[in-house]
Amino acid sequence: xxxxxxxxxxxxxxxxxxxxxxxxxxxxxxxxxxxxxxxxxxxxxxxxxxxxxxxxxxxxxxxxxxxxxxxxxxxxxxxxxxxxxxxxxxxxxxxxxxxxxxxxxxxxxxxxxxxxxxxxxxxxxxxxxxxxxxxxxxxxxxxxxxxxxxxxxxxxxxxxxxxxxxxxxxxxxxxxxxxxxxxxxxxxxxxxxxxxxxxxxxxxxxxxxxxxxxxxxxxxxxxxxxxxxxxxxxxxxxxxxxxxxxxxxxxxxxxxxxxxxxxxxxxxxxxxxxxxxxxxxxxxxxxxxxxxxxxxxxxxxxxxxxxxxxxxxxxxxxxxxxxxxxxxxxxxxxxxxxxxxxxxxxxxxxxxxxxxxxxxxxxxxxxxxxxxxxxxxxxxxxxxxxxxxxxxxxxxxxxxxxxxxxxxxxxxxxxxxxxxxxxxxxxxxxxxxxxxxxxxxxxxxxxxxxxxxxxxxxxxx
Ligand code: SF4
Numbered sequence: 001x002x003x004x005x006x007x008x009x010x011x012x013x014x015x016x017x018x019x020x021x022x023x024x025x026x027x028x029x030x031x032x033x034x035x036x037x038x039x040x041x042x043x044x045x046x047x048x049x050x051x052x053x054x055x056x057x058x059x060x061x062x063x064x065x066x067x068x069x070x071x072x073x074x075x076x077x078x079x080x081x082x083x084x085x086x087x088x089x090x091x092x093x094x095x096x097x098x099x100x101x102x103x104x105x106x107x108x109x110x111x112x113x114x115x116x117x118x119x120x121x122x123x124x125x126x127x128x129x130x131x132x133x134x135x136x137x138x139x140x141x142x143x144x145x146x147x148x149x150x151x152x153x154x155x156x157x158x159x160x161x162x163x164x165x166x167x168x169x170x171x172x173x174x175x176x177x178x179x180x181x182x183x184x185x186x187x188x189x190x191x192x193x194x195x196x197x198x199x200x201x202x203x204x205x206x207x208x209x210x211x212x213x214x215x216x217x218x219x220x221x222x223x224x225x226x227x228x229x230x231x232x233x234x235x236x237x238x239x240x241x242x243x244x245x246x247x248x249x250x251x252x253x254x255x256x257x258x259x260x261x262x263x264x265x266x267x268x269x270x271x272x273x274x275x276x277x278x279x280x281x282x283x284x285x286x287x288x289x290x291x292x293x294x295x296x297x298x299x300x301x302x303x304x305x306x307x308x309x310x311x312x313x314x315x316x317x318x319x320x321x322x323x324x325x326x327x328x329x330x331x332x333x334x335x336x337x338x339x340x341x342x343x344x345x346x347x348x349x350x351x352x353x354x355x356x357x358x359x360x361x362x363x364x365x366x367x368x369x370x371x372x373x374x375x376x377x378x379x380x381x382x383x384x385x386x387x388x389x390x391x392x393x394x395x396x397x398x399x400x401x402x403x404x405x406x407x408x409x410x411x412x413x414x415x416x417x418x419x420x421x422x423x424x425x426x427x428x429x430x431x432x433x434x435x436x437x438x439x440x441x442x443x444x445x446x447x448x449x450x451x452x453x454x455x456x457x458x459x460x461x
């Protein structure tokens with residue numbers, strides 16, 4: 001049996017596929033409270049016990065030149081490049097504000113610019129933001145840190161890529177979605193192949209360590225034969241990582257999605273065929289299925305980390321870095337510091353007003369309980385390392401796992417009968433057929449997830 005046959009079980013995907021969180025955090029952002037006290041965040045930042053932990057910095061740059069109809073990100077669509085200027089000044093001020101709260105000798109082992117479109121900024125603006133970051137925090141020498149940026153190939157040239165490398169970025173993540181011109185037109189993202197190729201070539205020429213590419217299945221007009229061509233083209237380009245997300249059609253939440261003709265969306269059976277195609281093509285080409293939507297070449301650090309059980313998960317997805325304290329900069333950015341999650345104001349006006357007044361822009365957040373911490377670790381272990389070793393939880397939390405989680409383990413009986421998990425006296429293991437449904441397995445351990453909440457999340461398959 002091939003890897004794809006082991007992973008892809010359409011009967012089980014249809015049975016268990018349901019709406020659910022991606023668990024970039026636990027509890028999820030739905031649990032963040034409006035009455036969160038930013039003093040909790042400040043206390044967590046000042047905790048001397050945290051000085052052994054590295055820092056991770058996330059910068060949210062929300063501007064995009066044109067809208068992609070499928071998009072569910074927090075973004076501002078504008079052709080006016082001048083709009084970035086005041087926002088950039090506010091982010092630079094926020095860097096200084098946040099730096100006062102932390103021991104800034106702590107090494108920054110991860111840094112990420114996401115959006116929106118980070119390269120909406122001019123080269124000089126990018127330099128200014130990175131200079132402010134270096135002034136206030138301890139960035140690592142080149143290639144010791146995991147410093148990544150999301151690139152829209154329509155908004156970047158070879159010169160942009162070289163500039164980013166000179167600023168210290170060493171990983172790129174490219175949005176592609178689909179090479180097919182009919183699909184590109186339907187989603188309002190016209191991106192000729194040459195643009196993607198040019199950026200990838202420039203990244204290689206400039207010594208970027210890892211190139212990651214995003215595709216989406218389930219978009220209008222996609223079918224197996226067109227998407228096969230997209231995948232074949234992508235395989236020729238041989239990125240280190242490929243993420244293939246299932247398009248989440250939620251027009252009640254994202255108005256722009258109403259611009260697409262719903263009748264052109266692939267029906268469920270065709271979506272399943274597209275997913276099967278993805279798994280077959282990528283695993284046959286030698287990519288390792290990491291989990292959720294992510295595939296990586298066996299030489300890539302994510303694939304190696306999974307073998308060594310050192311894979312982690314954060315707001316940007318999978319990572320090889322140990323759990324860091326995460327500081328989020330910019331509108332809607334989320335920080336995770338010790339036992340606290342805190343999210344900045346989502347709108348530019350609210351964010352800017354707070355920063356201009358010399359205050360943090362935190363609007364929501366949550367402080368974890370002991371039970372939250374334990375469940376967060378359980379969910380992370382399942383999502384990253386695909387097993388729970390009970391003795392590790394007993395050592396870390398003093399709980400006798402099978403007794404403490406008897407109801408959850410009971411709920412997993414059916415998953416076990418269907419061959420998604422294997423339970424033994426000392427561990428719970430996710431089997432190959434369960435890997436695509438790992439979110440559904442993790443959901444069993446989520447104590448907040450009610451039926452109503454599920455509707456806020458996209459489908460797991
Ligand atoms: S997909 Fe990216 S480029 Fe397109 S609108 Fe969303 S954030 Fe902007």
